[in-house]
Amino acid sequence: MFRTIFFLTIIGLLYSCKDDDVVDSPSSFLEFGISYDVGGDELLEDSIAYKNQADIEFSISRLEYFLSDVAFHRNGKWASTQNYAYLNPFGTSDRIRLEIEPGNYDSVGFHIGLSSSWNKSNALPSRLNYMNMAWPDVMGGGYHFLKFEGHYLDSMGASKGFALHVGKDESLRWVAFPLAGSVHDGTNMLHFRMDILEWMGAIHTMNFHEQPPYTMGIDSLMFKLADNGSRVFEIIKQE
Amino acid sequence: MKLRIATFVLLIALAIGSCKDGDEPVGFQLTPVNLLIPAHFPLMDVPEWNTPSLERIELGRRLYYDERLARGMGLEGMSCSGCHQQETSFSSGQRTAVLPHLNLGWATFFLWNGAKEGTLEDVMEFELRDFFEADLDVLKGDPGYVSGFANAFEDGGVNYGNAAQALAQFVRSMISANSKFDKFLQGELELSAEEQRGYEIFNSERGDCFHCHALPLMTDNSFHNIGLVDKFKDHLGRYTVTGRTADVGAFKTPTLRNVEVTAPYMHDDRFATLEEVIEHYNTGVLQSPTLDPIMTKAGKETGLHLSETDKGDLIAFLKTLTDTTFLTRKALQKP
Numbered sequence: 001m002f003r004t005i006f007f008l009t010i011i012g013l014l015y016s017c018k019d020d021d022v023v024d025s026p027s028s029f030l031e032f033g034i035s036y037d038v039g040g041d042e043l044l045e046d047s048i049a050y051k052n053q054a055d056i057e058f059s060i061s062r063l064e065y066f067l068s069d070v071a072f073h074r075n076g077k078w079a080s081t082q083n084y085a086y087l088n089p090f091g092t093s094d095r096i097r098l099e100i101e102p103g104n105y106d107s108v109g110f111h112i113g114l115s116s117s118w119n120k121s122n123a124l125p126s127r128l129n130y131m132n133m134a135w136p137d138v139m140g141g142g143y144h145f146l147k148f149e150g151h152y153l154d155s156m157g158a159s160k161g162f163a164l165h166v167g168k169d170e171s172l173r174w175v176a177f178p179l180a181g182s183v184h185d186g187t188n189m190l191h192f193r194m195d196i197l198e199w200m201g202a203i204h205t206m207n208f209h210e211q212p213p214y215t216m217g218i219d220s221l222m223f224k225l226a227d228n229g230s231r232v233f234e235i236i237k238q239e
Numbered sequence: 240m241k242l243r244i245a246t247f248v249l250l251i252a253l254a255i256g257s258c259k260d261g262d263e264p265v266g267f268q269l270t271p272v273n274l275l276i277p278a279h280f281p282l283m284d285v286p287e288w289n290t291p292s293l294e295r296i297e298l299g300r301r302l303y304y305d306e307r308l309a310r311g312m313g314l315e316g317m318s319c320s321g322c323h324q325q326e327t328s329f330s331s332g333q334r335t336a337v338l339p340h341l342n343l344g345w346a347t348f349f350l351w352n353g354a355k356e357g358t359l360e361d362v363m364e365f366e367l368r369d370f371f372e373a374d375l376d377v378l379k380g381d382p383g384y385v386s387g388f389a390n391a392f393e394d395g396g397v398n399y400g401n402a403a404q405a406l407a408q409f410v411r412s413m414i415s416a417n418s419k420f421d422k423f424l425q426g427e428l429e430l431s432a433e434e435q436r437g438y439e440i441f442n443s444e445r446g447d448c449f450h451c452h453a454l455p456l457m458t459d460n461s462f463h464n465i466g467l468v469d470k471f472k473d474h475l476g477r478y479t480v481t482g483r484t485a486d487v488g489a490f491k492t493p494t495l496r497n498v499e500v501t502a503p504y505m506h507d508d509r510f511a512t513l514e515e516v517i518e519h520y521n522t523g524v525l526q527s528p529t530l531d532p533i534m535t536k537a538g539k540e541t542g543l544h545l546s547e548t549d550k551g552d553l554i555a556f557l558k559t560l561t562d563t564t565f566l567t568r569k570a571l572q573k574p
Contacts, residue, residue, distance in 0.1 A: 045483065131454070132453045151529070151532065162532055214535075216447075
């Protein structure tokens with residue numbers, strides 16, 4: 001009896017140590033890697049180097065956006081991970097690394113932007129990147145889903161700015177991609193490519209000679225931009 | 240039986256002793272300080288190796304105000320406080336438009352063109368070593384400093400690295416977050432009708448201030464060409480650091496906190512009053528190839544079209560950003 005109490009006590013004390021409060025690590029993760037280009041050309045944060053679908057020459061000085069609710073589909077059901085990520089090819093991005101059960105999945109999907117549960121003022125943690133994406137309360141609150149800015153050459157060849165911003169729940173777009181191969185133990189990588197040129201004209205061509213070079217206050221244009229956003233990604237590798 | 244009990248007690252002691260928390264060395268210790276960061280402010284990234292402590296903040300405060308250290312050309316007799324005075328929110332007090340020292344714990348770029356980036360520790364080491372060319376012999380010959388460094392650093396070293404860490408801690412403690420607007424954000428009080436209208440202009444497409452002067456820090460820590468000039472010879476700004484054409488004429492967005500007392504305004508001191516600043520955005524923006532995209536909206540080529548009432552409202556709102564407790568806080572004064 002004494003021996004039993006003795007060993008139980010020792011074991012209990014050892015397990016009460018802080019460093020032993022470690023939860024077993026899940027066996028399988030899926031991580032996103034995102035590369036960026038502009039119609040196949042390298043993304044440069046500088047002078048006017050690209051041409052869009054309306055033959056408008058442009059540069060890119062800012063690209064910040066959110067993804068949310070990454071989900072995996074199998075057996076006729078979506079399993080959502082209920083999370084979000086801020087991404088910025090010119091700055092610091094959130095890492096997208098998700099716990100996932102090993103096995104076969106049909107597809108992966110996510111929202112471009114923040115779904116309504118996140119798209120409320122102060123819904124995200126108080127981090128600088130998130131706060132700089134705030135959509136003012138005065139205009140409905142929540143967050144910008146996208147800030148895409150740069151310069152373009154107008155019809156006279158003069159450099160002018162464009163500022164394409166997206167926000168509001170109605171601008172949220174869901175995209176899904178078929179998955180080949182199964183999710184195995186350990187870390188799985190899903191490599192996405194964003195072709196930034198597609199923001200300019202995948203569905204609706206952004207012709208700044210005929211329309212405003214900004215979306216602020218013009219919901220119809222903002223929704224067109226959001227539509228284009230549903231075509232900017234593709235999976236280029238799964239491993 | 241006695242042996243069993245003794246073994247039992249010994250093993251319990253060993254088990255308790257094996258807990259990591261019991262391995263903490265006893266000896267040199269700092270007094271931790273919790274920086275008072277309100278809930279509506281972002282989290283502050285603080286290096287794990289230089290977390291706030293009373294000893295380092297106090298040492299940093301002494302260094303900030305010490306006029307004996309500078310050896311740099313033309314800087315003899317100067318200290319940080321020579322250009323950054325508390326009553327003007329640690330800006331220069333009508334002399335020149337230095338960026339104010341407040342809420343720098345959230346900054347990632349420093350100086351108008353962002354020539355310095357990294358941690359505050361990096362920037363403070365630059366200031367001590369390269370800008371002020373601080374004379375370490377002055378510190379080493381001052382018993383107060385020698386004991387101050389000994390209390391603040393385990394190695395007690397009187398050197399640029401430790402001095403920079405202490406200065407960084409003091410600067411990181413310069414948090415301004417107690418203005419009328421902060422109380423409004425926290426639901427503690429209402430703005431006046433005039434201030435509320437100004438707040439709405441600021442945070443909507445009408446004034447369009449919020450894109451760069453993002454809440455709650457009232458800066459996006461980024462760089463913008465806001466149309467002050469269309470000839471850039473002496474106004475190259477961020478371009479001098481990056482060499483990117485798109486950065487010509489772009490300067491760091493200054494925080495608007497305490498803007499009521501931080502005149503003159505803009506990187507070249509060109510505006511003496513808030514009225515002049517507002518008028519620039521209202522009617523004075525100059526077009527150029529690198530003018531910030533946010534400022535080139537159709538319909539606003541000739542300015543914001545704010546009325547006199549609108550401009551007054553906007554200024555009333557800007558004055559709600561004045562934090563008098565920051566301007567008079569004893570912990571930030573010369574020791």
